[in-house]
Amino acid sequence: MEKLMFQNGVKKDQLLSAVNDDHGGVIVEFKEPMDPIVFQNMLKASLSKWRLQGKKGVWIKLPIECVNLVETAVEEGFWYHHAEPHYLMLVYWIPKTENTIPANASHRVGIGAIVLNDKRELLVVQENCGRLKGTAVWKIPTGVVEEGEDIFEGAIREVKEETGIDTEFLEVLAFRQTHKALFEKSDLFFICMMRPLSFDIQKQDLEIEAAQWMPIEEYEAQPFVQKHVLFKYIVDLCLTKAERGYPGFTPVPITSFFDAGASFLYLNNDGLNDENSAAHL
Amino acid sequence: MEKLMFQNGVKKDQLLSAVNDDHGGVIVEFKEPMDPIVFQNMLKASLSKWRLQGKKGVWIKLPIECVNLVETAVEEGFWYHHAEPHYLMLVYWIPKTENTIPANASHRVGIGAIVLNDKRELLVVQENCGRLKGTAVWKIPTGVVEEGEDIFEGAIREVKEETGIDTEFLEVLAFRQTHKALFEKSDLFFICMMRPLSFDIQKQDLEIEAAQWMPIEEYEAQPFVQKHVLFKYIVDLCLTKAERGYPGFTPVPITSFFDAGASFLYLNNDGLNDENSAAHL
Numbered sequence: 001m002e003k004l005m006f007q008n009g010v011k012k013d014q015l016l017s018a019v020n021d022d023h024g025g026v027i028v029e030f031k032e033p034m035d036p037i038v039f040q041n042m043l044k045a046s047l048s049k050w051r052l053q054g055k056k057g058v059w060i061k062l063p064i065e066c067v068n069l070v071e072t073a074v075e076e077g078f079w080y081h082h083a084e085p086h087y088l089m090l091v092y093w094i095p096k097t098e099n100t101i102p103a104n105a106s107h108r109v110g111i112g113a114i115v116l117n118d119k120r121e122l123l124v125v126q127e128n129c130g131r132l133k134g135t136a137v138w139k140i141p142t143g144v145v146e147e148g149e150d151i152f153e154g155a156i157r158e159v160k161e162e163t164g165i166d167t168e169f170l171e172v173l174a175f176r177q178t179h180k181a182l183f184e185k186s187d188l189f190f191i192c193m194m195r196p197l198s199f200d201i202q203k204q205d206l207e208i209e210a211a212q213w214m215p216i217e218e219y220e221a222q223p224f225v226q227k228h229v230l231f232k233y234i235v236d237l238c239l240t241k242a243e244r245g246y247p248g249f250t251p252v253p254i255t256s257f258f259d260a261g262a263s264f265l266y267l268n269n270d271g272l273n274d275e276n277s278a279a280h281l
Numbered sequence: 282m283e284k285l286m287f288q289n290g291v292k293k294d295q296l297l298s299a300v301n302d303d304h305g306g307v308i309v310e311f312k313e314p315m316d317p318i319v320f321q322n323m324l325k326a327s328l329s330k331w332r333l334q335g336k337k338g339v340w341i342k343l344p345i346e347c348v349n350l351v352e353t354a355v356e357e358g359f360w361y362h363h364a365e366p367h368y369l370m371l372v373y374w375i376p377k378t379e380n381t382i383p384a385n386a387s388h389r390v391g392i393g394a395i396v397l398n399d400k401r402e403l404l405v406v407q408e409n410c411g412r413l414k415g416t417a418v419w420k421i422p423t424g425v426v427e428e429g430e431d432i433f434e435g436a437i438r439e440v441k442e443e444t445g446i447d448t449e450f451l452e453v454l455a456f457r458q459t460h461k462a463l464f465e466k467s468d469l470f471f472i473c474m475m476r477p478l479s480f481d482i483q484k485q486d487l488e489i490e491a492a493q494w495m496p497i498e499e500y501e502a503q504p505f506v507q508k509h510v511l512f513k514y515i516v517d518l519c520l521t522k523a524e525r526g527y528p529g530f531t532p533v534p535i536t537s538f539f540d541a542g543a544s545f546l547y548l549n550n551d552g553l554n555d556e557n558s559a560a561h562l
Contacts, residue, residue, distance in 0.1 A: 022412065067355040074348040080364035082464070084385060088361055088369065089464065098487075100410065104365060105386040105466040106428050129381065131303070147387050148460045148467065174530065174548035179429045183363070183370065185386040186429065188469065206379075229535045233546060236553055246552045247528035249455065254510040265514060267455030271527045272517055 016046045018058075023100075025057030026050060033065055036072045043076055051094050057101055058092040108182060109145040110189045111155040114238045115167055115196050121213035122238065123196065125162055128209045137224045138214055140234060142189075150264055152251050155192040163211045164202030167194040171248030172266055173237040176230065191234060193241050193248060247271055297327045299339075304381070306338030307331060314346055317353045324357055332375050338382055339373040389463060390426040391470045392436040395519045396448055396477050402494035403519065404477065406443055409490045418505045419495055421515060423470075431545055433532050436473040444492045445483030448475035452529030453547055454518040457511065472515060474522050474529060528552060 018026035028046075050058060060078060062069055064086055078090040082104040093099035115123035124138040132139065143158030145151055152169035159167050170193040181187035203211040216238065225231040240246040251264040299307035309327075331339060341359060343350055345367055359371040363385040374380035396404035405419040413420065424439030426432055433450035440448050451474040462468035484492040497519065506512040521527040532545040 064355060064360060067352045070351050071348045074345060079345060079366045080369055081366070082466075083361035083364035083369060084465070085360045085362070088364060102463055103389060103425050103427070105389050105463075106426070107388045107390050107469070108384060108386050109388050109467075109469070144384050145387070146384070147465060151458055174546055176535070176544055176546045177432055178544040182383055182386075184365070184428060185363075186390075188388070188390070230546070233535070233548070237548070240553050244552075247549050249530075254457070254514070263457055263459040265455055265457045265511070267514070267518070268528050271525075272521050 014042050014045065015049060016042050018046070018050075021057070021059070023057065024055060025059065026055055027059040027061065029061045030063060030066045030069070034069060036068055039069050040072045040076070043073070047076070047092075047094070056093065056095055057099070058094065060090045060092075061087055062090065063087045107177075107186045107188050109151065109154075110142060110187060111145060111151060111158060112140050112142045112189060112191050112234065113155045113159045113167070113194050114140055114173070114192065114234060114241075115159060115165060115194045116216070116238055116242055117196050117199065117213060119213075120216050120242070122216045122219050123159070123163055123165060123201075123211070124214045124219060125203070125211045126209040128205075128207050133209075135224070138212075138219060138222060139231070150251070151190050151266070152192070152264070155190075155194060159194060162204050162208050164198075164200065164204075166197040168197055169251070170195055171241070171250050173241060173246065173248040174233065191237060193238070295323050295326065296330060297323050299327070299331075302338070302340070304338065305336060306340065307336055308340040308342065310342045311344060311347045311350070315350060317349055320350050321353045321357070324354070328357070328373075328375070337374065337376055338380070339375065341371045341373075342368055343371065344368045388458075388467045388469050390432065390435075391423060391468060392426060392432060392439060393421050393423045393470060393472050393515065394436045394440045394448070394475050395421055395454070395473065395515060395522075396440060396446060396475045397497070397519055397523055398477050398480065398494060400494075401497050401523070403497045403500050404440070404444055404446060404482075404492070405495045405500055406484070406492045407490040409486075409488050414490075416505070419493075419500060419503060420512070431532070432471050432547070433473070433545070436471075436475060440475060443485050443489050445479075445481065445485075447478040449478055450532070451476055452522070452531050454522060454527065454529045455514065472518060474519070 016028045018028045021027050060073055070088060073090045078092045081089040081091040083089065091101055093101060123141065125141055126136060126138060127133055141159050141162045143154065145154035155169055156167055159165055173191045173193050175188055175190045178187045201211045216235065219225065220235045225235065237246060241248065247268050249266040250269050251266050252269055253262050254265045255262055297309045299309045302308050341354055351369060354371045359373045362370040362372040364370065372382055374382060404422065406422055407417060407419060408414055422440050422443045424435065426435035436450055437448055440446055454472045454474050456469055456471045459468045482492045497516065500506065501516045506516065518527060522529065528549050530547040531550050532547050533550055534543050535546045536543055
């Protein structure tokens with residue numbers, strides 16, 4: 001290809017470096033800032049080439065230090081796909097057909113941890129912040145599962161952070177899906193049964209006003225619990241699990257079906273495997 | 282406050298319109314484009330006022346038409362929180378303390394639908410796109426739950442879209458969590474048991490190469506299924522459910538614990554409520 005010079009000295013055929021994705025598209029990842037005019041010329045030339053190559057989706061990942069290139073990308077037809085504190089992902093669809101760009105993450109994932117000791121006492125906290133601040137309501141430890149964290153890991157971490165108690169994860173007893181929890185995003189909240197491995201409470205000061213082991217009847221008797229269906233379900237699930245063996249889901253490691261890494265399948269493994277005992281029921 | 286004029290005629294004390302959020306912060310939502318210099322002056326003045334008022338988080342929602350303001354917001358200390366195709370949400374934390382800005386959505390939610398008819402035939406499809414394209418592998422219908430959609434609704438919709446079959450949602454039998462499914466985001470995949478309400482297949486052409494009712498033994502015998510743990514689990518779950526009553530989770534509507542709207546709690550409702558039968562076990 002002949003190298004044409006632009007007035008600003010940028011060669012017309014200088015292209016953005018891109019790697020192919022698994023779906024017939026390309027990904028451009030910026031590491032360092034660039035002049036917007038240089039970027040615009042390279043982007044136009046690159047899009048022409050990718051169009052000729054029959055590429056489909058084009059992803060541009062701009063670290064926040066490259067914020068000066070966002071406007072140019074949008075001028076060239078890109079739109080936002082997702083953003084995290086340190087970067088913005090833009091996307092463009094070359095073919096004339098309807099785009100098959102995958103949807104952005106839509107859910108936050110939270111956990112509530114039921115930690116019951118041998119005296120039928122529940123591990124409960126009062127919060128310093130959030131909507132229950134100042135209400136003196138005792139609740140189970142809750143928290144948000146972090147990026148890349150397994151649900152059971154998040155439950156163990158949150159209990160440890162808020163109360164200092166070490167726990168073993170037993171089962172997911174139930175989960176709740178809500179919508180518009182944060183702006184337009186949805187929320188999945190997993191109610192987890194945990195076994196305490198230590199008993200001396202060391203509460204965290206930033207978010208937790210107080211923490212204690214509380215007889216479950218005392219927890220249940222709180223007017224707030226009586227008024228809120230989810231809180232009542234937590235009592236029922238806890239007691240049913242403790243007394244009658246309610247069937248929850250336990251995490252089983254499986255190799256992921258396309259990827260190399262392991263992931264966890266949450267299911268009733270006893271109900272699946274124990275053919276003999278099931279046949280006797 | 283005295284009204285000072287800037288060289289460009291913008292009054293120094295013109296402020297951005299903002300509404301309070303529930304956590305001591307403010308939200309600024311742009312509807313129309315604005316000159317970046319005007320924006321910068323208004324933003325500086327507004328931040329000074331909010332600081333005096335003891336405000337905490339400041340959210341700025343910029344529709345993509347206002348992309349020319351992104352660079353200015355970042356210059357003033359804002360960072361990205363999240364983005365959707367039509368807008369970018371930026372955020373700033375005024376206090377000197379560590380920020381308590383909530384995390385962005387971290388998970389995509391998908392479903393796989395096990396639809397078994399009375400002849401022990403499984404509803405299966407071959408896909409036109411994605412990683413199984415061209416492999417002739419028969420798989421259960423799968424799809425991504427849309428923003429604001431309940432899991433059971435998503436499962437019913439996907440089966441209908443891909444195969445034309447109407448179904449009733451029965452239970453979540455298991456779910457899998459994987460990480461780095463799309464860029465840094467995680468994935469929750471719910472395996473759902475459905476009862477068919479119609480039987481004449483009308484396949485969708487865009488994503489589906491073929492669809493049929495297949496004897497479950499034939500599905501299981503596929504080499505691909507034998508090689509992939511998750512596919513084998515799907516067979517086991519389906520057969521256990523059909524033959525022995527594997528305990529899955531059913532959705533129960535509950536009123537949300539802070540909000541007015543209803544949401545769904547997925548749990549083993551029989552295991553929770555049926556005290557008499559449980560006592561007899």
